[in-house]
Amino acid sequence: MNIIDRRPNPKGKSLANRQRFIDRARGEVKRALSDALKRRKVGESDGGEKVSIPTRGITEPMFHRASSGGWRDYIVPGNKKFVVGDTIERPPSGEGDGRGSASPEDGGEQDAFEFVLSKEEFLTLFFEDLELPDLVKTRLKESEATQLSRAGFSIAGTPANLNLVRTMRNSLARRISLHRPTPSEIAALQRQVDAAFAADDAEGAAQGSLDLDNAQRKARRVAYIDPVDVRYNRFERVPRPNTQAVMFCLMDVSGSMTEAMKDLAKRFFLLLHVFLTRRYKHVEIVFIRHTSNAQEVDEETFFHSRETGGTIVSTALEEMLRIVRERYNPANWNIYAAQASDGDNYTEDSDRCSQLLGGEILPLSQYFAYIEVGAEATLRHGFPSPPTDLWRTYGQIAAEHRNFAMRKVADPTQIFPVFHELFAKQRENA
Amino acid sequence: MVAADTVEKPSGLLFEGPEWDFDKLRRVYDAIEDIALNELGLDVYPNQIEVITSEQMLDAYASIGLPLMYRHWSFGKRFAREEALYRHGLQGLAYEIVINSSPCISYIMEENSMAMQTLVLSHAAFGHNHFFKNNYLFRQWTDATGILDYLTFARDFVSHTEEHNGVEAVERVLDAAHALMNHGVHRYARPPKLNLEEERQRQEDRRRYFEENYDDIWRTALIGEKREEDVSARAKQRTEIRRKLGLPEENILYFLEKRAPRLEPWQRELVRIVRHISQYFYPQKQTRLMNEGCATFVHYEIMTRLHEKGLINDGTFLEALHSHTSVIFQPDFDDPRYHGINPYALGFAMMRDIKRICLEPSDEDREWFPDIAGNRDPYGTLRYAWANYRDESFVLQYLSPRLIREFRLFRVLDEAGNDALIVRAIHDERGYRDIRRSLARHYDLARHEPDIQIRDVDLAGDRCLILTHAVHNGILLDEPSCRAVLDHLGELWRYGIRLEEIDASSDRVLKTHEVPARL
Numbered sequence: 001m002n003i004i005d006r007r008p009n010p011k012g013k014s015l016a017n018r019q020r021f022i023d024r025a026r027g028e029v030k031r032a033l034s035d036a037l038k039r040r041k042v043g044e045s046d047g048g049e050k051v052s053i054p055t056r057g058i059t060e061p062m063f064h065r066a067s068s069g070g071w072r073d074y075i076v077p078g079n080k081k082f083v084v085g086d087t088i089e090r091p092p093s094g095e096g097d098g099r100g101s102a103s104p105e106d107g108g109e110q111d112a113f114e115f116v117l118s119k120e121e122f123l124t125l126f127f128e129d130l131e132l133p134d135l136v137k138t139r140l141k142e143s144e145a146t147q148l149s150r151a152g153f154s155i156a157g158t159p160a161n162l163n164l165v166r167t168m169r170n171s172l173a174r175r176i177s178l179h180r181p182t183p184s185e186i187a188a189l190q191r192q193v194d195a196a197f198a199a200d201d202a203e204g205a206a207q208g209s210l211d212l213d214n215a216q217r218k219a220r221r222v223a224y225i226d227p228v229d230v231r232y233n234r235f236e237r238v239p240r241p242n243t244q245a246v247m248f249c250l251m252d253v254s255g256s257m258t259e260a261m262k263d264l265a266k267r268f269f270l271l272l273h274v275f276l277t278r279r280y281k282h283v284e285i286v287f288i289r290h291t292s293n294a295q296e297v298d299e300e301t302f303f304h305s306r307e308t309g310g311t312i313v314s315t316a317l318e319e320m321l322r323i324v325r326e327r328y329n330p331a332n333w334n335i336y337a338a339q340a341s342d343g344d345n346y347t348e349d350s351d352r353c354s355q356l357l358g359g360e361i362l363p364l365s366q367y368f369a370y371i372e373v374g375a376e377a378t379l380r381h382g383f384p385s386p387p388t389d390l391w392r393t394y395g396q397i398a399a400e401h402r403n404f405a406m407r408k409v410a411d412p413t414q415i416f417p418v419f420h421e422l423f424a425k426q427r428e429n430a
Numbered sequence: 431m432v433a434a435d436t437v438e439k440p441s442g443l444l445f446e447g448p449e450w451d452f453d454k455l456r457r458v459y460d461a462i463e464d465i466a467l468n469e470l471g472l473d474v475y476p477n478q479i480e481v482i483t484s485e486q487m488l489d490a491y492a493s494i495g496l497p498l499m500y501r502h503w504s505f506g507k508r509f510a511r512e513e514a515l516y517r518h519g520l521q522g523l524a525y526e527i528v529i530n531s532s533p534c535i536s537y538i539m540e541e542n543s544m545a546m547q548t549l550v551l552s553h554a555a556f557g558h559n560h561f562f563k564n565n566y567l568f569r570q571w572t573d574a575t576g577i578l579d580y581l582t583f584a585r586d587f588v589s590h591t592e593e594h595n596g597v598e599a600v601e602r603v604l605d606a607a608h609a610l611m612n613h614g615v616h617r618y619a620r621p622p623k624l625n626l627e628e629e630r631q632r633q634e635d636r637r638r639y640f641e642e643n644y645d646d647i648w649r650t651a652l653i654g655e656k657r658e659e660d661v662s663a664r665a666k667q668r669t670e671i672r673r674k675l676g677l678p679e680e681n682i683l684y685f686l687e688k689r690a691p692r693l694e695p696w697q698r699e700l701v702r703i704v705r706h707i708s709q710y711f712y713p714q715k716q717t718r719l720m721n722e723g724c725a726t727f728v729h730y731e732i733m734t735r736l737h738e739k740g741l742i743n744d745g746t747f748l749e750a751l752h753s754h755t756s757v758i759f760q761p762d763f764d765d766p767r768y769h770g771i772n773p774y775a776l777g778f779a780m781m782r783d784i785k786r787i788c789l790e791p792s793d794e795d796r797e798w799f800p801d802i803a804g805n806r807d808p809y810g811t812l813r814y815a816w817a818n819y820r821d822e823s824f825v826l827q828y829l830s831p832r833l834i835r836e837f838r839l840f841r842v843l844d845e846a847g848n849d850a851l852i853v854r855a856i857h858d859e860r861g862y863r864d865i866r867r868s869l870a871r872h873y874d875l876a877r878h879e880p881d882i883q884i885r886d887v888d889l890a891g892d893r894c895l896i897l898t899h900a901v902h903n904g905i906l907l908d909e910p911s912c913r914a915v916l917d918h919l920g921e922l923w924r925y926g927i928r929l930e931e932i933d934a935s936s937d938r939v940l941k942t943h944e945v946p947a948r949l
Binding site for chain 1: 452455456459463476477478479480481482483485486488489492493501502503504505506507509510533537540555597601605608609611612613760761762763764765768771837838839840841842843844845846848849850851852853854855856857858860861865868869872879880882899901903904905906907908909910911912914915918
C-alpha cells in the first residue's frame with residue numbers, strides 16, 4: 001500500500017478546460033457580466049463574480065426519451081395508504097416520475113447555467129480590448145525605486161552567489177574532455193596491481209604500477225574543480241516601474257444631482273477603479289465631493305449623503321491639488337481622475353476651472369475623464385438643450401490636452417459603451 | 431455512564447481525536463486490511479491512497495473522476511458547475527473518489543477527520559476495490575492495468591492533434607463523439623484489452639492503411655451507377671453489403687470509426703478514444719447499486735469490527751455512523767428531498783438483508799431463498815453475489831419481500847391519455863414478484879437508454895445513413911435533443927442521415943428525423 005501526498009501538486013488542473021468553456025460561452029458571459037456589474041461597490045473588486053448564462057451553445061445533447069407520452073411504470077418507495085387499483089392524479093411538471101426532476105416538457109433546457117468567474121477571468125473578459133491611455137509617459141520617468149533582477153551568470157562574484165549547478169557542469173565537462181581518471185578507475189588499477197602482486201606476476205605488476213602512477217599523476221594535475229569552472233549568479237539593479245496609482249473621484253453633490261445621476265456616476269467610477277486595479281498593483285481611491293465648497297469623504301458619504309448649496313467646481317479641483325501635494329507625489333504615483341457632474345457651475349467660476357485643470361492638474365495626471373450625467377437635462381423642451389457651462393469650459397480644454405476626455409451619459413446602459421469608447425485601444429481624438 | 435468513571439485510556443485505540451496524519455493512516459489501514467482480508471475474505475488490487483485538497487477534488491470531479499484526461503470544454507463546464515454548487519454550499523464534496531485501476535487509486539480529502547478517513551479507506555480502498563477486482567463485468571470489460579496508460583495515450587494524442595489540426599477542428603469531432611457516447615459501447619461482445627504500445631502501433635497502421643487502400647463504401651458506391659439488374663440479385667447484393675459492413679450495428683461510434691467515408695485518420699482516432707472511455711465506464715453504469723452497496727456494506731462491517739475490537743473509540747464510531755446514516759437515507763416519494771431510489775440505501779439494505787437471510791432466516795426467507803437461507807456463510811454468499819451479478823440480475827435474484835415491505839415499494843403505471851396514474855402493485859403477497867421484476871427492469875440499461883441502431887447505409891444512392899430507434903411502450907425520443915445529436919452525427923458522417931422511430935411491437939414507423947448531407 002502506498003500513501004501519497006498529492007496536495008503539493010499543482011492546482012488548477014481544470015484551468016485550461018475552464019478557459020475553453022468560457023471562450024465558448026464568451027458572448028453570453030459578457031452580457032451577463034454587465035448585468036452583474038451593476039450590483040457592485042466601487043472599492044469592491046476582489047473576488048469573482050457570479051454569472052448566470054443561458055445554456056444555449058454549451059449544451060451536450062444526448063439521445064434520450066421524451067419525458068411524456070407513452071406507457072411507463074415506476075417503482076416508488078414510501079407507500080403509506082395506496083392499495084392496488086388506486087389512482088393518483090398526475091403530478092404537475094412530471095414530478096414523481098420516479099427519477100427525480102424531469103426536464104421541462106418539450107426539453108427546452110433553457111434554464112440558466114450558473115457559475116462563478118474568478119477575478120482574473122472576470123477582468124480579462126470585461127476589459128478585453130481596452131487599454132490605459134498614455135501609460136508610457138511616466139512609466140519609467142524618475143522612478144527611483146530599483147529592484148534586483150537576475151541577469152545570467154558571471155565568472156566573478158561573492159561565494160553566496162555561487163551557482164553550484166553551473167559550476168559542477170563546467171567541471172564535469174572539463175574533466176571528461178581532459179580524460180581525468182575517476183576514483184573508481186584508479187581503484188580498479190590499484191586492485192589490478194594488488195592482484196598482480198598477489199599472483200607473483202612481476203611483469204604485470206610493473207606495468208600496472210606504471211599505469212596507476214600515470215593515472216594518479218593525471219588526477220593530480222587536472223583539478224577536480226578549477227577556477228575556470230566557477231560561475232556565479234549575476235544580479236542587476238533595474239528600475240522598477242511605478243505600479244501604484246491613485247484615483248480621484250470628483251462629484252457634484254448639490255441639490256440638482258438626483259439619486260439616479262449619482263448612480264450613473266457611481267457606475268462609471270466603479271468601472272474605472274476595476275480597470276485601474278487590473279493595471280496597477282496598488283490603487284488608492286480618494287472621494288471628493290463638492291457643492292460650493294469641497295471636502296474629502298468616505299465612499300458611503302460620497303454617494304449617499306445630500307448637501308445643499310450652489311455649485312463651484314473649482315473648489316473640488318483645488319481640493320484635489322491639495323491632496324496630491326500632500327500625499328501623492330506625482331513622481332511616485334500615477335494619477336487618474338474622474339469627475340461627474342450635471343454640468344451646473346457658477347458662471348464666474350469657469351475661468352478658474354480651466355486654469356486649474358489645464359495649467360496644473362492635467363500636467364500631473366495620467367488621465368482625466370469628465371462625464372456629464374442626467375437625462376432630463378439633455379432633452380429640455382423636446383429639443384437638445386444648450387451645452388452646460390461646464391461642458392463649454394471643458395470643451396476648450398479637451399481640444400488642447402490629449403489626456404482629457406469628456407462624455408455625456410444619460411442612462412445606465414450607456415455607461416459601458418462610454419467607458420469603452422474612452423479607453424478603446426486606438427483612441428483617435430481624445 | 432459506567433464508562434465515564436473509568437476514563438483510563440484504552441491501550442488498543444488506533445487513534446484519538448479528529449486530526450489525521452500519515453502515521454495514523456498507515457496504522458488504520460493495516461487494521462482495516464486485517465479485517466477486510468481475514469474476516470470478510472475480500473480480494474483487492476494493491477492500494478494507492480492519495481491525499482488531495484478540496485480544489486483538487488473539484489478537478490477530479492470535472493474530469494469524470496479520471497486522474498488524466500484530454501482537454502475539452504465540457505470538463506470545464508462541469509468544473510464550473512460543481513464549483514458553483516460547492517461554493518454556495520448547495521452540495522458537499524464526495525469524501526473520496528476511487529479509480530478502477532491497478533493499483534487501485536483512492537483519493538481522500540485532507541479536510542476529512544480521522545474518523546472519516548477510516549470510513550473512507552474501508553469504503554473505497556476495500557469496498558470498491560474488491561468490487562472492481564471481482565465483479566464479472568469489470569473483469570471482462572475493463573482492463574484495470576491498462577487504463578492509465580491508455581488515458582496517457584489519449585491525452586497526448588488529443589493535444590498532439592490539436593497542434594496539427596487546430597483546437598476547433600478537434601473540438602468539433604469530440605463534441606460530436608461525446609453526443610454519441612452512450613451509443614459507443616459494445617454491449618454483448620467483450621472488447622479486446624488495451625495496450626499502450628499496440629494502441630500507438632495501431633494508430634500508425636491505420637494511417638498507413640488509409641493511405642494505401644480504398645474504402646468499401648467508396649467502391650460499392652459505383653454499383654449503384656451500373657445498369658439495371660434484376661431485383662432479387664440486387665436485394666441479395668444489398669444484404670451482402672450489409673453483412674460486410676456489419677450491419678445492423680448498435681455501436682454507432684464503432685461504425686463511424688470503421689466506416690465513415692469522409693473522416694481523416696486522426697478524426698477516427700478521436701472517435702475511438704471517446705468510444706473506449708465510454709466502454710470503460712459501461713460496467714460502472716450497470717453496477718451502481720451493487721458497487722455502492724458493496725462499498726457501504728464493507729465500510730459498515732469494518733467500522734463495526736474496529737469498534738468491537740476496541741480499536742476506535744465510541745466518538746469515532748458515532749461520527750462514522752452519523753455519516754453512514756446520512757449516506758443511506760431514503761426519503762419517501764412525497765418528500766421534497768426525494769430524487770429516486772438512493773442506490774446506497776437500497777444496495778446497503780439488500781446486502782445487510784442477505785447477511786440476515788444467511789444467519790437468521792425466517793420461514794418466508796426459506797421459501798424465497800432456499801439455497802442461501804441459513805447457510806451461515808454471509809460473506810461467502812455476498813462475495814458470490816458481488817462477483818456474478820449486475821444491478822438488474824442482482825435485484826431480480828435477491829430483493830426480498832421483507833425489504834419491499836421495509837421500503838414500502840409500490841408500482842405506479844402512467845399511460846399517456848389517462849389523467850391519473852394507477853397503482854399496480856404494492857408490498858403484499860401478490861405484489862412482491864411484480865415489484866421485484868419491474869424494479870430489476872429499471873436497472874437494465876438496455877431499457878433505460880434508447881435502443882438505437884444503424885440499420886443500413888444507402889450505398890446504391892446518396893450514402894444516406896439509416897438509423898432506427900426501437901420504440902418501446904410508445905415512448906419517443908426527445909425532439910430537440912435528438913435533433914442536436916443528429917446534427918453532431920452529421921458532422922462525422924457528412925452525408926444525409928435518417929432516423930426512423932419504429933414501434934418495436936408493430937414495426938410501424940412512428941416518426942422520422944432527417945438531416946441533410948454536408949457537402
